[in-house]
Amino acid sequence: MSIIRQESLFDLQDLYDLEPTQRFDAIFSAIDIQPILTVVSKKSRFGPPVKLNYAAMIYSLVIRISERIPFIKDLVHRLKHDFIFRLDCGFLVSDHVPSEAAFSRLITQISESDVLERVQETLLLQAISEGFITDDTVAIDATHIEARDQAPAKEEKPKSEPKKRGRKSKEEHEKWILEKAEKEANLSLYEKPIEAQLNVSLNDLRTLVPNDPKWGIKKNSEGKNTFWFGYKGHLAVGTKSQYILQSLFSSGSLNDGKAAIPLLKGIQERLPSLVIRFGTLDAGYDYVPIYEQIYRMKAQSVIAYNKKNESDPIGFDKYFAPTCVREHSYQYDSFDSKYETIKYTRPKECRDCPLAKDSLCQKVYKVKITTDLRRYTAPARGSKKWKDIYKQRTAVERVNAYLKEYFQLNQIRYRTGKRAKVHFDLVHLVYNASKLACDRLSVQTKLLNQAA
Structure with missing residues (x-):
């Protein structure tokens, strides 16, 4: 079996070859902490004087992620006993070293706002303006994050009454319909089907997402179900630049597909200057509303097809390309963006076929993608270009692995979802x-080499 060598994510060695002071300054220069300071700083001139250096505390939280310091207590210990490190984090010689409780209060204040999301957006807009993000393809995937707290004991469900046999009476049936409608009306946004998200604002999609630790389930490489207690991190990554364009933090029980529309809407509304042409996702996101959202963004879906017990269409192959009388598949030719039409041409096997000469096998076959957004994509399913774009989806998998390996994504130590989200957002920001x-x-190295 041949080995496919993946391109490196990015060369962090250039960053870590620098002295700590220079390395920290390079990371700090990319982050505008002023909005965070506004949230955590004292709002009134009355009351006791402020004795804490909030800016340095924020920088310390950033460096904790970068330097892989596992616990806040370890961070406080290093600040107390490493004078140079304390100065590198921005503390003055006269500043008191904050306690664990002080850091805890700071994290609680941050958790009550969306300030980290706004800082992330500012950083991305800066990277776009400097020409580092020019992606036309976005890849979306989720990763599981285990909570460090012990999972609660499972509650024993009360035994339900045995169902009555036979058909319901008319009164019972009407009562059942009313109860079902009432139950569906009381469902939260993320308990409803995915199509309910299409016309909901981005702000509601992000504020209503559940983020308390819950039991999650996934299939491993052997196809067996594995369970974990905790959270999920959902990422939308530029396949070329490999920046995280949007992220969403949720309970571990949330279906992956229910995070796709919030991520896509986030790119559309928060990064309007970024023109996305393709969205590539695995079969876990094969839902019609996700195709619809990508179509509304004037982009094309490159999503693996999940058959879902559907029968094969007659007269078409497994990629939904039409077939001739002898069941040879037509070849994808081109896409007409003006009329949103895919063009297929006659199979090569039909060149010398007598049926083609008798006009029983048409030369060209055209179909509008809006006929069925799920089946008809541009480029067409099964084509070389479709497969090449789908391969780019591995970028988000590599970023997920990198966050866990080097940016402490697996080191969530908080009991509540709000505080756990602060850690997740900091990981996103520091990355x-x-x-x-x-x-x-x-860029600086390249300019220096050119000058030399």
Whole structure:
């Protein structure tokens, strides 16, 4: 079996070859902490004086992720006993070292706002303006994150009454319909089918997402179900630049497909200057509303097809390309963006076929993608271009693995979802800041080499 060598994510070595002071400054220069300071700083001139250096505390949380310091207590210990590290984090010689309780209060204040999301957006817009993000393809995937707390004991469900045999009476049936309608009306947004998200605002999609630790389930490489207690991190990654364009933090029980529309809407509304042409996702996102959202963004879906017990269409192959009388598949030729039409041409096997000469096998076959957004995509399913774009989806898998390996995504130590989300958002922010710092270093090195 041949080995496919993946391109490196980005060269962090250039960053870590620098002295700590220079390395920290490179990361800090990519992050605008002023909005965070506004949230955590004292709002009134009355009351006791402020004795804490909030800016340095924020930088310390950033460096904790970058330097892989596992616990806040370890961070406080290093700040107390490493004078140079304390100065590198921005503390003055006269500043008191914050306690664990002080850091805890700071994290609680941050968790009550969406300030980290706004800082992430500012960083991405800066990277776009500097020409480091030019992606036309976005890849979306989720990763599981285990909670460090012990999972609660499973509650024993009360035994339900045995169902009555036979058909319901008219009164019972009407009562059942009313109860079902009432139950569906009381469902939360993320308990409803995915299509309910299409016309909901981005703000509601992000504020209503459940983020408390829950039991999650997934299939491993052997096809067996595995369970974990905790969260899910959902990422939308630029396949070329490999920046995290949008992220969403949720309970571990949330279906992956229910995070796709919030991520896509986030790119559309928060990064309007970024023109996305393709969205590539695995078979876990094969839902009609996700195709619809990508279509509304004037982009094309490259999503693996999940058959879902559907029968094969007659007169078409497994990629939904038409077949001739002898069941040879037509070849994908081109896509007409003006009329949103896919063009297929006669199979090569039909060149010398007598049926083709008798006009029993048409030369060209055209179909509008709006006939069925799920089946008809541009480029067409099964074509070489479709497969090449789908391969780019591995970018998000590599970013997920990198966050866990080097940016402490698996080190969530908080009991509540709000505080756990702060850690997740910091990981997202530090990753993109490190990426931007590396890109800037690469440009500077290139300019110096050219000058020399």
